[in-house]
Amino acid sequence: MDDDSRQARWERRTEVPLSLASALFLAAYAVLVLGHTLPAVWRHVCLAAMLTAWALFGVDYAVRWGLSGQRLGFVRAHPVDTLALLLPLLRPLRIVKVYEAVQRHRGEPRLSLHARVVFYAGLSAALLGFAGSLAVYQQERGAPGASILTFGDSVWWTCTTLTTVGYGDVVPVTPMGRTIASVLMVCGLALLGAVTGSFSSWLLQVFAREDGNDGDDGNRGEKRPPGS
Amino acid sequence: MDDDSRQARWERRTEVPLSLASALFLAAYAVLVLGHTLPAVWRHVCLAAMLTAWALFGVDYAVRWGLSGQRLGFVRAHPVDTLALLLPLLRPLRIVKVYEAVQRHRGEPRLSLHARVVFYAGLSAALLGFAGSLAVYQQERGAPGASILTFGDSVWWTCTTLTTVGYGDVVPVTPMGRTIASVLMVCGLALLGAVTGSFSSWLLQVFAREDGNDGDDGNRGEKRPPGS
Amino acid sequence: MDDDSRQARWERRTEVPLSLASALFLAAYAVLVLGHTLPAVWRHVCLAAMLTAWALFGVDYAVRWGLSGQRLGFVRAHPVDTLALLLPLLRPLRIVKVYEAVQRHRGEPRLSLHARVVFYAGLSAALLGFAGSLAVYQQERGAPGASILTFGDSVWWTCTTLTTVGYGDVVPVTPMGRTIASVLMVCGLALLGAVTGSFSSWLLQVFAREDGNDGDDGNRGEKRPPGS
Amino acid sequence: MDDDSRQARWERRTEVPLSLASALFLAAYAVLVLGHTLPAVWRHVCLAAMLTAWALFGVDYAVRWGLSGQRLGFVRAHPVDTLALLLPLLRPLRIVKVYEAVQRHRGEPRLSLHARVVFYAGLSAALLGFAGSLAVYQQERGAPGASILTFGDSVWWTCTTLTTVGYGDVVPVTPMGRTIASVLMVCGLALLGAVTGSFSSWLLQVFAREDGNDGDDGNRGEKRPPGS
CATH class of the missing domain: 1.20.58 (Methane Monooxygenase Hydroxylase; Chain G, domain 1)
Structure with missing residues (x-):
């Protein structure tokens, strides 16, 4: 103990x-x-x-x-x-924890469970994407036949990758760049799956709560509680 | 108060x-x-x-x-x-709210929870896609080396982007166009995640209800309630 | 009545x-x-x-x-x-209903809820993909600058589209072909979202049931029921 | 019996x-x-x-x-x-079962349900990807106009395919290669849907549990139980 x-x-x-x-x-x-x-x-x-x-x-x-x-x-x-x-x-993902610690310390009201998962997974994806952009840019810069020429290209490439859109107009061509890209894809897929999954659940909750509020208004006959 | x-x-x-x-x-x-x-x-x-x-x-x-x-x-x-x-x-997303207000005013029966989330998220995605097509077209039109040449190209690009298919046959090339595209990707990913997630839940509900109805028919022995 | x-x-x-x-x-x-x-x-x-x-x-x-x-x-x-x-x-999606009617008539045991959703959504996606391949092939065949030259290309394009992979090596170029493609993308996205979502739920169920069975075996001490 | x-x-x-x-x-x-x-x-x-x-x-x-x-x-x-x-x-997917058998035999504590689904689906996807890379490489190697020239290309192509990113910089061009690729896409989509779906559920669980722990700490006034 x-x-x-x-x-x-x-x-x-x-x-x-x-x-x-x-x-x-x-x-x-x-x-x-x-x-x-x-x-x-x-x-x-x-x-x-x-x-x-x-x-x-x-x-x-x-x-x-x-x-x-x-x-x-x-x-x-x-x-x-x-x-x-x-x-x-991958360390910067810890910053997410600090943000929470700071917020808790201030005693601010916390977001609902799903909103928090959306927020943290989104923040993690953004940090991961920034780190990944840097790492891939470092590998690809100056490689023969590279299509990622500027850091802007790298950030654009990261956006298309993390959202799994993958246009393919700019892609890593070096073995190391591709390895980093694969790690980024897998991590990003999981994180963004968490974002969209939780966002979907959250939206359902918001809609369900709104239904409940409408019932409290009492001005729509269809689902009034039995005792009213 | x-x-x-x-x-x-x-x-x-x-x-x-x-x-x-x-x-x-x-x-x-x-x-x-x-x-x-x-x-x-x-x-x-x-x-x-x-x-x-x-x-x-x-x-x-x-x-x-x-x-x-x-x-x-x-x-x-x-x-x-x-x-x-x-x-x-991003404002036009409010039109969704008006649609609901109008429908409520008319006293029409409302869709089930999941169907509504599918409907609203789908409508939001369509409006967002239209606004995004316009904005990207405005940026890309006339840019050197652009592959989005007509508004039709831009709408096609938006469809491939929002569904995360991302062929890459037409892509934004200007920094501003790419920034708008990134916003569109992230919003679209969340919205379409909500559409598919809710659609999946809705389908499960429909199938589950159908199972219940089958039980009421009483003509299939496998899951009749104990008292029947 | x-x-x-x-x-x-x-x-x-x-x-x-x-x-x-x-x-x-x-x-x-x-x-x-x-x-x-x-x-x-x-x-x-x-x-x-x-x-x-x-x-x-x-x-x-x-x-x-x-x-x-x-x-x-x-x-x-x-x-x-x-x-x-x-x-x-889009009609052939009804064939799914007939399959169920036939199976019910034969009195065969039905699959579990999630497995059925996976099966029907998958079958619908396959039928939709086949119809879409035909329609896009008809539009693209002979169009100037088309990359979909054979029906095989069209089927390959459909596979990459319905799974949202979207390589972009073969893409529709005619306005009509792109319109059909967009319908296919949206329908396919919803159907495959339903497939993956239900598959995920089903897998969780299977694993959860397996856990229950392990508990019945009684040969692993960690989660034996209190009375055993 | x-x-x-x-x-x-x-x-x-x-x-x-x-x-x-x-x-x-x-x-x-x-x-x-x-x-x-x-x-x-x-x-x-x-x-x-x-x-x-x-x-x-x-x-x-x-x-x-x-x-x-x-x-x-x-x-x-x-x-x-x-x-x-x-x-x-597709057989190697059975190795997953052996891993579990070995772990059970050793009496090691098992992961939570969602974590296990993530782990097994991820492992299955990795094995499937490896087998798919080999099969596609064998088909494409030496084909005229092939863009998959080395096994490294094939692995990179598999990563972009299984994550549904699909850049399209390297793609199979032979009919057989494309058939294998389609099987890989469908299997991979289902497996990775299971990974992301379960990961999302798992993350929600972890966050929910953390909320519970915070409540036990008793040092944040906002959600103390009524009797404390």
């Missing part, structure tokens, strides 16, 4: 710093990819920031592993964390 | 005029985009109609903000309204 | 003949489209068969309208029937 | 060997397709392994048919098994 609470305390305390580190990682990566005409010193600063953030993720992972008292079972029980350690670009 | 009822009264009274203004806005925009060979005076009339409608939306937004007694919280609490003020082409 | 039963009797008696007429219509259309090298006499026979079938649909629609005792309300209350009268290629 | 238990016993005993045969079939097929520069003797070994595995599937099917005591009804009652006999590349 005590061990569990130490883990929980660790997670609560590291939540905000780790999320800031995630944001820093993504921002530094963006500068590194987009600012390829910056003086070398800035690029080195960005690289250093990325490595520092990555090191923090590693330390957090190690501490949580240690606190868990598990062996290899920890790796298997936390597949998302392990994946996020290896692919730190 | 009184403040709330004043808000509700305002919304009830402005519902029809605002929807007419939305329809006017869309119609004037359509004439402006499609009738680019009309004499300048007609184009100015259309522009004036659009600006008038937009001003009405602004007045309505301001009055509701005032009646709400809130400060910036109002903007945050009504994200859809704020967005519709900035992008008045 | 009597009027209603006369309607019901009419529908029951015409079910099989009308479905045969639908199948005849589709078959004659297929011969007409695919057999464009047949001697003219055969083509005329096919055309005659199509027109006869269409006339039967019209007679059925008229009789049901008459029996209903309604005026224009009938048209509004039966949108699918009205549409199927105007677009008889 | 006894007959039924003999069937069940047969299925339990053959589960692991048949799955190994499925894996062997897929592995041999992969070597055959990818290793087209291997010496002929190796290719013959692979072919022999494939035929042996296929023969085993046939024997299993025949034994189960015999044990069932049914005539043609067996074929109709086991459509998936019949299909898997004709298209042994």
